[in-house]
Amino acid sequence: MKRNTIVTILRYLLVILFIYAATAKALNYKVFVADIAKSPLLGNLNNTILAPLVLGLEFLTAGLLQFKATVKPGFYLSSFLMLTFTLYLGTLYFFYTNIPCSCGGILGRMSYPIHISFNLLFTILSFAGTFLHMKPEGDRRIVKAV
Amino acid sequence: MKKNIIILLFILAGTLCFILLLIGKSDPERLVIDVPRRYNGIYASPEDTIRFKVTLNAIETDGNIIYGYANKEKILCRYDPESRKMDTLLHTRSFLSGILSGVDRDPATNTFYFFSANTNRIYLFHPQDSSRDSLDEGHTHLAGGEKCLTGTYFLIRSTDSATSLTSLKKADYIRHTDTTIYTFTHYHDGGISADGFFRKDLSSKRLFYIPYYNAEIIQYDEVNNKISKIITIDKTMPYNSTIPTEQGYTVSSKARMINITATTDSAHLFLLSNTSSKGKKEPSGTVIDVYSTVTGSYEYSLQFPYFEGYPVTLLKKSGDKLFVAFGNNILSYKIEYR
Numbered sequence: 001m002k003r004n005t006i007v008t009i010l011r012y013l014l015v016i017l018f019i020y021a022a023t024a025k026a027l028n029y030k031v032f033v034a035d036i037a038k039s040p041l042l043g044n045l046n047n048t049i050l051a052p053l054v055l056g057l058e059f060l061t062a063g064l065l066q067f068k069a070t071v072k073p074g075f076y077l078s079s080f081l082m083l084t085f086t087l088y089l090g091t092l093y094f095f096y097t098n099i100p101c102s103c104g105g106i107l108g109r110m111s112y113p114i115h116i117s118f119n120l121l122f123t124i125l126s127f128a129g130t131f132l133h134m135k136p137e138g139d140r141r142i143v144k145a146v
Numbered sequence: 147m148k149k150n151i152i153i154l155l156f157i158l159a160g161t162l163c164f165i166l167l168l169i170g171k172s173d174p175e176r177l178v179i180d181v182p183r184r185y186n187g188i189y190a191s192p193e194d195t196i197r198f199k200v201t202l203n204a205i206e207t208d209g210n211i212i213y214g215y216a217n218k219e220k221i222l223c224r225y226d227p228e229s230r231k232m233d234t235l236l237h238t239r240s241f242l243s244g245i246l247s248g249v250d251r252d253p254a255t256n257t258f259y260f261f262s263a264n265t266n267r268i269y270l271f272h273p274q275d276s277s278r279d280s281l282d283e284g285h286t287h288l289a290g291g292e293k294c295l296t297g298t299y300f301l302i303r304s305t306d307s308a309t310s311l312t313s314l315k316k317a318d319y320i321r322h323t324d325t326t327i328y329t330f331t332h333y334h335d336g337g338i339s340a341d342g343f344f345r346k347d348l349s350s351k352r353l354f355y356i357p358y359y360n361a362e363i364i365q366y367d368e369v370n371n372k373i374s375k376i377i378t379i380d381k382t383m384p385y386n387s388t389i390p391t392e393q394g395y396t397v398s399s400k401a402r403m404i405n406i407t408a409t410t411d412s413a414h415l416f417l418l419s420n421t422s423s424k425g426k427k428e429p430s431g432t433v434i435d436v437y438s439t440v441t442g443s444y445e446y447s448l449q450f451p452y453f454e455g456y457p458v459t460l461l462k463k464s465g466d467k468l469f470v471a472f473g474n475n476i477l478s479y480k481i482e483y484r
Binding site (some may be wrong): 004030033034035036037038039040041045047079080084085087088091095102111127130131134 | 147150153154157158160161162164168177179180181286294318380381384389403421424
């Protein structure tokens, strides 16, 4: 399989994930905000800023991954978000007794070990996308000419 | 390649710092909700303190008379405030078998009902003549219940072994018939995450099923045969409170009990909540949220400090009085709405 094909598959897997996760949260926004407030890690933060920030970052990542010119920052942002979600959930699961999950849709119904494994898989895919992605042909030619 | 590694290492370090920052600011013991509670509009004035010899697990009232059941000692006792006399009505050790999942009193007949989960039986006790009896529905699995306000019906919680779904059923223990009133479709775990307790109000003829682990209280209007829901202010969803095991499901060690105990009057549900509002000192077992049973909405809250080192453990509303148990002490309060 061509390297570009793998990168495209990774991009669209991540786009689907981020759009699904963000839409599920947006559709049940009040519950999402309430769950953030209940989190022992996030309870002290201002959830009226945090909730739209998380949603905005998820939609932004999906947007960046869709355009060739912004795929690279999209992969970086995706790596950051997936790593943060994985570490957040892992920290809650292993060290805390009270772990409300703020994810909507099917993600919120997963058991915690499955959810953490799922997040870890997508973190690895984001990292892989970062390494596998190459600059577009046109850009490389310009670099060579300079 | 080298640039990618540097940037990803930077992301990794940044994420770790962010999580460590969150851990530093966290408060793991609090179950925080984002709803400010209203402490105005309802007032509780202390009236009397009654000290029982045992710690009670259930209380029922008949006017000012208090009946209490102690599960550890397996006794049903009665306190009369007129004579200040306390007596033991029943020793259930020889009478009851199985795990007790609820105690209820029918004021019309002054009969006590003891619901036994693993024997599928309801045990009856009549204090007037100290007679005892038991009822068996046969095929229906019984996981707790409450005597309905009419006929020989009981509102029970039952789990279907084939689907592992839990339902609320109106069961006639004399004619051996039952009708499903409500099914908890979220749960396929044998009813573990739907675990909860029953309450009823005689004047409004409503029965309530209150789950321990989530916000969805089921209200059953017996007269109109209607189901409605009261959603508690924490809005906890009914997921992630159980984990699969080889034998089925078990309660996750991470699941947090939201609703501890409750009582009702003609228009209100008084619910002892295990949550605290953001930025407030509301330790576990001190906050009672009051909901309107007519509109289903949150109205007020009451906060009771610990009494002799104990948080609130039981509640019972009777007329304008609210009986609140703290360990083996019961304090009665006069409730006023202003």
